[in-house]
Amino acid sequence: MLDYQTGDINAFETLYRKHKGPLYRYFVRQIHDLQLAEDLYQDTWSKVMNAAAQYQVKAKFTTWLYKIAHNLLIDHVRVVKPLDNISPLADEQQMDNLEADNLNAPESQLQQQQQLNMMKACIAHLPAVQKEAFLLNIEMGMTAAMISDIADVTLEATKSRIRYAYQSIKQCIANKLQETR
Numbered sequence: 001m002l003d004y005q006t007g008d009i010n011a012f013e014t015l016y017r018k019h020k021g022p023l024y025r026y027f028v029r030q031i032h033d034l035q036l037a038e039d040l041y042q043d044t045w046s047k048v049m050n051a052a053a054q055y056q057v058k059a060k061f062t063t064w065l066y067k068i069a070h071n072l073l074i075d076h077v078r079v080v081k082p083l084d085n086i087s088p089l090a091d092e093q094q095m096d097n098l099e100a101d102n103l104n105a106p107e108s109q110l111q112q113q114q115q116l117n118m119m120k121a122c123i124a125h126l127p128a129v130q131k132e133a134f135l136l137n138i139e140m141g142m143t144a145a146m147i148s149d150i151a152d153v154t155l156e157a158t159k160s161r162i163r164y165a166y167q168s169i170k171q172c173i174a175n176k177l178q179e180t181r
Contacts, residue, residue: 001061005052012052016045019065022140026066029135030073032124040076044069059149066136066150077128122172126165133158134165 003011023044027037047068055064123131132151136142142150148158 001052001055001064002057005055012049015048015061019062023065023069025139026069026135027073029123029139030128030132031076036076040069040072043072047072060146062140062142063146063149066140066142066146067152070132070150073132118173118176119169122169122176125172126168130161130165130168133161134169137162 001011001015004015024037024041027040028034031037031040044065048065051068058064123134126134129151133144133147136147136150137144144158144162145155147162148155151158153161
């Protein structure tokens, strides 16, 4: 980002290529609306470009990027409706295609697809703050400290959100497995 700040357009292209997939998935999995996710995704990169001159290294670039994304998401939620009331994706196939390309046997594919669907359903039922913390931790590999900076909450609150998300998902999966027996 510091190179981009000095006018190196190739530096921005490198940042964009590195973060485009995870950032887009962050929005899709938070709001389950592909068009809105695309809009917020583009707004995030626009804000990155506009804020380049003021960028200061206070944390990792990733933390700064997701702080911008988080704030855009919060602003949208305040204007429109809570995250937990948004309907699921109409076509989950797009996200599913990102996962299981290396599976061989149809039975294995079916079982893994069922497990994936079960996990997605359980994640979808998490409260918004837990869902965000969980996804940033699992999908983006962010530490609790980074997530607390992004969400602007204490480290302990972030750790609790992640812990409760894991507990809720574990309980949800156990309940779903019990239902199928």
